Every structure is written in structure tokens, then in C-alpha cells.
Amino acid sequence: MTMVTVLSWTASALILAGALFSLVGALGVLRLPDCYTRMHAAGKAGALGAALILAGVATALRSPLSWEALFAMILLLATAPLAAHLIARAAYRAGFRPRLGGGEPPPSPAPPHGPPARGLGAAEEAESVEEPLDRQTPAEQPPVGVKRSPGEGPSR
Amino acid sequence: MEAHLAGAAWVLPLAMALLVIAGALVLARLLLGPTGPDRVVAIDALTLLGVSAVALGAVIARERVFLDVAVVLSLLAFLGTVAFTPLFRRGPEDSVEDEETV
Structure with missing residues (x-):
């Protein structure tokens, strides 16, 4: 088996693996329960899928080496964690509480001024989530979010 | 230019369908x-x-120009996300508080 054949099959395998990772990331974006876990699916699986596809394209188009695909891959791997971190930080600052394990989400901190935070109600959360992932928690374990006092603000 | 891709007849449509x-x-x-x-x-x-699809389109159409589009689109992905993040703020008072904690 020559080197050209090995590189051709490597390119095909990279492209297929990238498409599969993109599909898994999209499935996570659709199915996971709150915006932080969705951000985790989009920021890790989606970025890895796109980077794998770009690596496969760079392997396929090598007759002059395609620096553009490699540059796009490096750019993607450098900026996708930053984007995910920015989304999570801004959402947490804005009052969206992450969904903790053990039944009910923790009470949202009531702001001393201004309207209540958007999209935080338990009813809306329960309507939007088809299948909560934490139903199998044993009854004797207390919920994790119980100790959080209602007036607690966003921690640094 | 040519693309060195094994099984390109079924790999590229399958990846695009995924x-x-x-x-x-x-x-x-x-x-x-x-x-x-x-x-x-x-x-x-x-x-x-979209970046992945444009890169696959570069292989399918044998056009290297599409890779430049992929570079610009991956830049726009980051910049678009950064541009959306200030919209999560609750109100002007909270934004003043947030400025202190940055």
C-alpha cells in the first residue's frame, strides 16, 4: 500500500469522523437540558467535528498544500473555547442558573431591583425539557442545590 | 487541482448528509x-x-476558493458569538454591577 493510498484513506476517515462528531454535537444541542450543557455539546463536539473535517479536507487537497484549511482549523480550535466561555459567563451573569443534579433546580436569586430574570422559571424549564436526565437520583440523597440561599448573587 | 480522497463517490455525499x-x-x-x-x-x-459544509464543498467542487470562505466563516462564528453576549444582561443597574466585577 503506497503512501498516497494511506493518505487518501486517512482523508476519508477524517471527514467521516468529523461529520459524525458534528452530528453527535448537534444531537447534544437538541437534547441536553439547559443552556450550559448545550453549550458544552456545541463547544466541544461541534468544534472537534469541524476541526476534523477541515483536517480531512487539508489532507485531501494536498497537491499544493492547502494552508487555508489548516489556518481555519487552528482558528476554530483557538476561538471555540473562548466563545463557549463567553456564552457561559454572560449567561451566568445574566441570572441563568445551571441545572444541578437532584430534582428541582435551585431557587433563582431574586434581584433587589428590576424585573426578575428571564427564562428562569421552573415551569418554563419543565415545559421545555422533554426528558430530564436526573430522574434516577435516589430519594434519600438531598438535592445538591438545597444549601443555596435565595438571596445569593452570582459568585465571582 | 485534484482531490486525493479514497471512496470520494460515497464519502462526500454521506458526510454532507450527516x-x-x-x-x-x-x-x-x-x-x-x-x-x-x-x-x-x-x-x-x-x-x-457551515464551516464544515463549506470545506466539504471545496472538495466536492474542486474549488480552493471555498477554503477562504471557511476561514472567514470561522472568524465570523467567534465574532458573532461575542457580539451576542451583551444581550443577556438583565437591566442597566445589573450592568453597572457587572462592570465592577469584570
Whole structure:
């Protein structure tokens, strides 16, 4: 088996693996329960899928080496964690509480001024989530979010 | 130019079909995502899928120019996400408080 054949099959395998990772990331974006876990699916699986596809394209188009695909891959791997971190930080600052394990989400901190935070109600959360992932928690374990006092603000 | 790709007759349509399915799933989350951050995450994931699709299009069409489009689109994915993040603020008072904690 020559080197050209090995590189051709490597390119095909990279492209297929990238498409599969993109599909898994999209499935996570659709199915996971709150915006932080969705951000985790989009920021890790989606970025890895796109980077794998770009690596496969760079392997396929090598007759002059395609620096553009490699540059796009490096750019993607450098900026996708930053984007995910920015989304999570801004959402947490804005009052969206992450969904903790053990039944009910923790009470949202009531702001001393201004309207209540958007999209935080338990009813809306329960309507939007088809299948909560934490139903199998044993009854004797207390919920994790119980100790959080209602007036607690966003921690640094 | 030519593309050195084994089994390109079925690998490229299969990968493109997987990307289209993934785009449909993310689009569903974009349309029904209940909160703002959900939609921004969906837009981010959709742009990443667009980068992948454009790169595959460069192989399919044998056009190297599409890779420049992929570079610009991956820059726009980051900049678009950064541009959306200030919209999560609750109100002007909270934004003043946030400025102190940056």
C-alpha cells in the first residue's frame, strides 16, 4: 500500500469522523437540558467535528498544500473555547442558573431591583425539557442545590 | 487541482448528509430554544456546521476558493458569538454591577 493510498484513506476517515462528531454535537444541542450543557455539546463536539473535517479536507487537497484549511482549523480550535466561555459567563451573569443534579433546580436569586430574570422559571424549564436526565437520583440523597440561599448573587 | 480522497463517490455525499441532519437538529433547537443563551449556542453550532459544509464543498467542487470562505466563516462564528453576549444582561443597574466585577 503506497503512501498516497494511506493518505487518501486517512482523508476519508477524517471527514467521516468529523461529520459524525458534528452530528453527535448537534444531537447534544437538541437534547441536553439547559443552556450550559448545550453549550458544552456545541463547544466541544461541534468544534472537534469541524476541526476534523477541515483536517480531512487539508489532507485531501494536498497537491499544493492547502494552508487555508489548516489556518481555519487552528482558528476554530483557538476561538471555540473562548466563545463557549463567553456564552457561559454572560449567561451566568445574566441570572441563568445551571441545572444541578437532584430534582428541582435551585431557587433563582431574586434581584433587589428590576424585573426578575428571564427564562428562569421552573415551569418554563419543565415545559421545555422533554426528558430530564436526573430522574434516577435516589430519594434519600438531598438535592445538591438545597444549601443555596435565595438571596445569593452570582459568585465571582 | 485534484482531490486525493479514497471512496470520494460515497464519502462526500454521506458526510454532507450527516451535516445536513445535524443542521436540522440545531435549527430545531434554534427555533424552540426557550432562552436567549440557547439560541446563541444554536447559532454558534450552526456556524460551525457551515464551516464544515463549506470545506466539504471545496472538495466536492474542486474549488480552493471555498477554503477562504471557511476561514472567514470561522472568524465570523467567534465574532458573532461575542457580539451576542451583551444581550443577556438583565437591566442597566445589573450592568453597572457587572462592570465592577469584570
